[in-house]
Amino acid sequence: MAINAPKGTKDILPSQAYRWRYVERKFAELCERAGFSEIRTPEFEHTELFARGVGDTSDIVEKQMYTFSDYAGRSITLRPEGTAGVVRSFIEHKLYAGTMPAKLRYEISCFRYEKPQSGRLRAFHQFGVEIFGADGMIADTEVIALADDFLRGLGLTDLELRINSIGCPDCRGGYREALKAFLAPKYDELCETCKSRYERNPMRVLDCKSPHCHALTEGAPLMIDYLCDGCKEAFDDLQANLTALGIAYIVDPSIVRGLDYYTKTAFEFVTEHIGAQGTVCGGGRYDHLIEELGGPPIPGVGFGLGIERLLLLLENCGIDLPNPDGPDALVAFIGAEAKGGALQLLRSLREAGLSAEIDSLGRSIKNQFKYADRIGARHVVIIGDEELQSGQATVKDMNTGTQERVAFEKVAERINRNKQENE
Ligand code: ATP
Numbered sequence: 001m002a003i004n005a006p007k008g009t010k011d012i013l014p015s016q017a018y019r020w021r022y023v024e025r026k027f028a029e030l031c032e033r034a035g036f037s038e039i040r041t042p043e044f045e046h047t048e049l050f051a052r053g054v055g056d057t058s059d060i061v062e063k064q065m066y067t068f069s070d071y072a073g074r075s076i077t078l079r080p081e082g083t084a085g086v087v088r089s090f091i092e093h094k095l096y097a098g099t100m101p102a103k104l105r106y107e108i109s110c111f112r113y114e115k116p117q118s119g120r121l122r123a124f125h126q127f128g129v130e131i132f133g134a135d136g137m138i139a140d141t142e143v144i145a146l147a148d149d150f151l152r153g154l155g156l157t158d159l160e161l162r163i164n165s166i167g168c169p170d171c172r173g174g175y176r177e178a179l180k181a182f183l184a185p186k187y188d189e190l191c192e193t194c195k196s197r198y199e200r201n202p203m204r205v206l207d208c209k210s211p212h213c214h215a216l217t218e219g220a221p222l223m224i225d226y227l228c229d230g231c232k233e234a235f236d237d238l239q240a241n242l243t244a245l246g247i248a249y250i251v252d253p254s255i256v257r258g259l260d261y262y263t264k265t266a267f268e269f270v271t272e273h274i275g276a277q278g279t280v281c282g283g284g285r286y287d288h289l290i291e292e293l294g295g296p297p298i299p300g301v302g303f304g305l306g307i308e309r310l311l312l313l314l315e316n317c318g319i320d321l322p323n324p325d326g327p328d329a330l331v332a333f334i335g336a337e338a339k340g341g342a343l344q345l346l347r348s349l350r351e352a353g354l355s356a357e358i359d360s361l362g363r364s365i366k367n368q369f370k371y372a373d374r375i376g377a378r379h380v381v382i383i384g385d386e387e388l389q390s391g392q393a394t395v396k397d398m399n400t401g402t403q404e405r406v407a408f409e410k411v412a413e414r415i416n417r418n419k420q421e422n423e
């Protein structure tokens, strides 16, 4: 019996891969222009890193991690998100000893045991950036503006940017108490997970995916009304920066990135075009995470952007990404004699930097032309007996239909000239 891919995973087939390559290139170019350097970290880490780095009251750590023991009995977890590993690496290699802030970007596969549905997979991919070592709102602005530039640059215009401030340890204490007082009379009705969150991290209750818990939190006190002066000032500053950049946003006090180390800024880019899983990009500030993971007290801010959701959104918005062109040439040959010359010519075209193909199925010359059409070849270079004798190939420009004889060693030059004229 044939074996299928595991539930919640998706193959990226050749017919789709060019779309991935396109967004990957765009993201890399944009990050380079904005001074973010690439970092690559392993697909798996010690489980403890995520328990501490993502937070043990988060959905991810509570129920979504792919965790296993390796042969030496260590607890290992497949990366469910990017920040924890990047922070671990930043500390381990003392990158903070270099020029600060550190601006990093990555593209990663992530693994979460979730209920698969549209826009929600078990193996998925993210683009991400982090800025370490900048505590002012310019860094938050840069991170948000980068996501905005990227999404708009792809032609997406109606994503909504929602921002919130979730305070800092100074102001969160008072809020925590107010929230617990609000939830106390409803405690018995909360789901089991939220009951444990009630003590450990009541803000997580606001982010519960259960509709019942969600309904119970209606009218709950909002962090935004409890911000200390410093957090309020920062939030105002961020909004002034976004306004100066002409980036539209709405303040959404319901956004919770309820980990203990998340502080101040939280944001999401949300769309209505891809169904219930509408958050394409989510991020925020985490001023205590690096310290929490054993590093110096260095603040951080960043985002994760789901690539599958991004591509789904582009498709649903009817935005076609440029399909790569077919090869510059198909080298067609007639008869066994011509085969050697054709293979040589094929190789010389590739050496000259052109893309070139040859038929490997023994097609007739008529079918080689059909094949050229199907793969979108812009030229067909024909070699038969006559061409072998004269040392000149027949070069047909498939766009114009013109045909000419060109000495073998000049074919690459001829095709290159046609290419330039067409550009
Ligand atoms: P959600 O509320 O949709 O579960 P999240 O808060 O768990 O999202 P983050 O951890 O912030 O998501 O991850 C950043 C981005 O990664 C999300 O905005 C989304 O685009 C993408 N993402 C998260 N989980 C998945 C998944 N299971 N499948 C595909 N993409 C995902």
Ligand code: MG
Pocket (backbone or CB within 6 Å): 059
């Ligand atoms: Mg989630």
